[in-house]
Amino acid sequence: MQTIVLKLERDNDLKFALLIATGSYIGLRISDLLQLRWNQVLNQDYFTVTEKKTKKTRRITINPELQTIVGRLFVQLQANENDLMFVNRFGEKPFSIQYVNSKLKEIFTKYKVKGQYSSHFMRKTLGRRVWEVNKYSDQALLLLSQLFNHASVSTTKIYLGIREQEISNLYLSV
Numbered sequence: 001m002q003t004i005v006l007k008l009e010r011d012n013d014l015k016f017a018l019l020i021a022t023g024s025y026i027g028l029r030i031s032d033l034l035q036l037r038w039n040q041v042l043n044q045d046y047f048t049v050t051e052k053k054t055k056k057t058r059r060i061t062i063n064p065e066l067q068t069i070v071g072r073l074f075v076q077l078q079a080n081e082n083d084l085m086f087v088n089r090f091g092e093k094p095f096s097i098q099y100v101n102s103k104l105k106e107i108f109t110k111y112k113v114k115g116q117y118s119s120h121f122m123r124k125t126l127g128r129r130v131w132e133v134n135k136y137s138d139q140a141l142l143l144l145s146q147l148f149n150h151a152s153v154s155t156t157k158i159y160l161g162i163r164e165q166e167i168s169n170l171y172l173s174v
Contacts, residue, residue: 001125007111018073019086023122025066029053030119034094039081041070054149127160
């Protein structure tokens with residue numbers, strides 16, 4: 001994820017560098033991510049959002065690395081603090097989810113990244129990183145289940161592709 005962000009910055013695709021970084025650090029669904037405004041995230045330690053799908057309010061702590069990226073891209077994009085962060089080329093509305101998915105496919109192809117091209121990859125990236133950093137613990141899965149508002153840990157395992165991995169490892173262990 002960090003490599004893609006740096007390559008996008010280098011290639012002056014700043015909005016998608018910002019989108020991928022923000023999405024991968026905070027794990028919001030794309031419908032909520034596209035509604036973010038600069039003043040919610042810029043120079044903030046946390047922000048609160050009401051999720052569109054679940055109608056639940058969530059407090060999101062902003063990782064210091066993300067704060068650095070957001071600050072840098074805010075300056076480069078010459079944005080206004082009250083603006084949406086992910087606006088279309090006319091600067092009036094947020095990107096459409098279809099556009100994001102299409103552009104991600106283009107980015108993944110250009111930079112030879114294997115994996116799913118949907119906007120959901122950012123949310124899953126956060127989940128996988130949290131699970132990995134916490135040494136693949138059940139406690140991490142429990143917390144991720146709450147973070148993602150899943151009904152159960154088994155849903156989180158399926159969501160992150162862990163169940164599939166465990167089954168595959170079963171075959172290899174025989």
